[in-house]
Amino acid sequence: MSQPHNHPSGPGKKQSPLVEATFVFRDVLHKPIEGLAVQIKAAAGALSAPAWIADQATDTPSTNGGAAQRERSPRPAAPMPADSPLATPRSPSASGTASNSVECTSDSDGKAITIHNAARNQPIDVLVKNRRGEYVWKATVTPKKDISAFTIVSPEYHVEATTQLDGKGELEQNLDLPKVNEGEIMTIERLVNVFGPYIGWTQKVTEQGEVRRDQPVKHKETTVDPVTHSKTTSTTIEHHYKVVNTGKARTVLFNVLGSRLNYPKKSDFTEDQYRHAATELSVEVAAVKAIVMQESGGHGYMDNGLPPIRYERHIFHGLARVKLHTSNPFPAYPNLCFPHSGGYEDKLGPMHQYERLVRATKLDFELALRATSWGGFQIMGDNFRVCGCSSVFEFVDRFMSSTDEQLDLFISFMKKAKPQATEGLREHDWVKVASNYNGKSWKTSNPNYASNLEGFYNEFK
Numbered sequence: 167m168s169q170p171h172n173h174p175s176g177p178g179k180k181q182s183p184l185v186e187a188t189f190v191f192r193d194v195l196h197k198p199i200e201g202l203a204v205q206i207k208a209a210a211g212a213l214s215a216p217a218w219i220a221d222q223a224t225d226t227p228s229t230n231g232g233a234a235q236r237e238r239s240p241r242p243a244a245p246m247p248a249d250s251p252l253a254t255p256r257s258p259s260a261s262g263t264a265s266n267s268v269e270c271t272s273d274s275d276g277k278a279i280t281i282h283n284a285a286r287n288q289p290i291d292v293l294v295k296n297r298r299g300e301y302v303w304k305a306t307v308t309p310k311k312d313i314s315a316f317t318i319v320s321p322e323y324h325v326e327a328t329t330q331l332d333g334k335g336e337l338e339q340n341l342d343l344p345k346v347n348e349g350e351i352m353t354i355e356r357l358v359n360v361f362g363p364y365i366g367w368t369q370k371v372t373e374q375g376e377v378r379r380d381q382p383v384k385h386k387e388t389t390v391d392p393v394t395h396s397k398t399t400s401t402t403i404e405h406h407y408k409v410v411n412t413g414k415a416r417t418v419l420f421n422v423l424g425s426r427l428n429y430p431k432k433s434d435f436t437e438d439q440y441r442h443a444a445t446e447l448s449v450e451v452a453a454v455k456a457i458v459m460q461e462s463g464g465h466g467y468m469d470n471g472l473p474p475i476r477y478e479r480h481i482f483h484g485l486a487r488v489k490l491h492t493s494n495p496f497p498a499y500p501n502l503c504f505p506h507s508g509g510y511e512d513k514l515g516p517m518h519q520y521e522r523l524v525r526a527t528k529l530d531f532e533l534a535l536r537a538t539s540w541g542g543f544q545i546m547g548d549n550f551r552v553c554g555c556s557s558v559f560e561f562v563d564r565f566m567s568s569t570d571e572q573l574d575l576f577i578s579f580m581k582k583a584k585p586q587a588t589e590g591l592r593e594h595d596w597v598k599v600a601s602n603y604n605g606k607s608w609k610t611s612n613p614n615y616a617s618n619l620e621g622f623y624n625e626f627k
Contacts, residue, residue, distance in 0.1 A: 198276030
């Protein structure tokens with residue numbers, strides 16, 4: 167269930183001319199790129215601005231005398247990917263320039279620098295040092311929000327091919343994967359700690375292949391002279407080698423986890439369950455069905471047995487701010503922790519939300535569960551107490567176990583936390599339901615919410 171988000175600069179408040187901008191580097195597989203020599207500089211056309219105050223991944227000093235400090239942000243045990251919003255390359259402007267310029271190196275998280283006093287709406291150039299020691303322009307970005315995170319994605323894609331395998335036997339021998347036992351009800355701690363590294367993961371294997379054919383690719387690079395600002399274009403050739411089948415070879419792309427990750431005791435909502443919930447809340451059965459249809463398409467579980475979820479990075483950000491007493495926790499992970507909603511990438515399928523959740527648990531397990539909505543009714547984990555649970559782990563495990571548990575949690579949630587939404591269901595006031603169940607910003611984030619509820623209700627009544 168979506169929650170309203172309060173932006174740092176609310177209506178009626180004058181925007182500060184200075185904002186915070188973080189620069190992160192990822193490859194096309196969303197893995198952090200460590201050790202990149204990076205130059206961040208005010209772009210041509212930017213107005214004069216105060217000397218930058220920045221946290222960097224190294225102790226490299228800025229060229230304008232701005233304070234460059236060692237990274238102080240809390241750091242997780244292992245690097246996690248982040249990929250939003252992308253910095254879109256464009257040609258730098260030819261007119262005027264400001265003096266700010268910082269050289270730094272990306273760390274193990276792929277983070278290069280956070281500038282705490284970047285000028286709002288003023289362009290910034292991002293350059294990366296190539297193998298010849300020249301800084302090559304990669305993108306120009308313009309920070310507009312109070313907190314911005316720009317992820318620069320490498321355009322290169324390298325496929326690792328394993329050759330001369332002896333077929334299925336060796337494949338099975340080399341893959342030591344966890345198993346879900348028949349009838350097992352999954353717990354969230356087991357899912358994250360044991361199966362988490364493999365969720366959404368795929369393996370590409372070429373059997374009995376030969377790496378023998380060169381496929382050169384030409385790239386044009388533009389370098390900018392730091393003194394004259396003149397641009398020079400040069401062409402480089404990259405050599406890529408294709409795996410060629412020998413006649414019997416075949417390339418296999420497969421998901422390493424089985425199709426079943428959970429066996430809930432009861433996986434479908436029944437008419438008896440709907441009637442029970444309707445009686446408890448004094449509403450019509452059709453009204454309860456309308457909520458389930460709108461929130462999850464009518465399903466408490468996906469085909470693999472896991473409840474559908476939606477990870478909310480802005481909720482995680484708000485919870486982490488309070489816990490860590492900092493305005494921008496985990497700046498290297500904008501797709502997981504950011505003051506604005508987004509990063510859902512629904513086109514990647516429902517398991518992508520579990521991938522995001524698993525990555526977020528490495529930052530803070532409890533907060534990640536609290537920042538996720540769960541099951542057929544998409545109830546946010548942060549509501550675990552009002553639903554009668556002693557911890558968010560108990561709350562999530564109940565969502566894993568059966569639709570009976572999901573329904574009981576929904577009834578408690580509506581009675582204790584959403585009485586206005588319950589009244590809306592009773593009165594068929596779908597706008598009232600939308601405002602109180604989905605959040606006050608529903609007209610912006612989900613403008614069809616109320617009309618969808620009415621349509622589903624009419625379908626089932």
